[in-house]
Amino acid sequence: MKQVIVARADVGMGEGKLAAQVAHASLTAYEHATEQAKREWKQGGQKKVVVKGSSERELHELQEAAKAQGLPTGLVRDAGHTQLEPGTVTALAIGPAGDDAVDRITADLPLY
Incomplete structure (x- = not known):
């Protein structure tokens, strides 16, 4: 089981902003998972x-x-309170789900 978070590299987020957006995406996807997957x-x-x-x-x-x-x-x-314009899409989390299922969608993406 794993979760992959895809963070946009083209919007120029600082390290702290990136960390926050990754955390938001992770928690949101987790909330949409089945109880068994959780x-x-x-x-x-x-x-x-x-x-x-x-x-x-x-x-x-x-x-x-x-x-x-x-x-x-x-x-x-993003809410647009700091670095980005309101509504900017910053990150997407996929999973938690089986490694193979997540890899079928994300395996070709480079590590951050």
């Missing part, structure tokens, strides 16, 4: 991998692919 993921150490996304469009396409496979997702739009 339990298995927690028991397995809550594995997370952060990868780079190149655009808002890419995050939307990945989310659609994940949803088509029945995987939980969490897409984050």
Whole structure:
């Protein structure tokens, strides 16, 4: 079981902003997971991998692919209080779900 968080590399987030957006995405996707997936993921150490996304469009396409496979997702739009314009899509989490299921969608993305 794992979760992959795709963070946009094209919007120029600082390190702290990036960390916050990844955390928001992770929690949102977790909240959409089944109770069984939540339990298995927690028991397995809550594995997370952060990868780079190149655009808002890419995050939307990945989310659609994940949803088509029945995987939980969490897409984050920034509130715009600090570095980014309100509504900027910053991150997408996929999972927790089986490694193979998540990898089918995210395996080609570079690590952050």
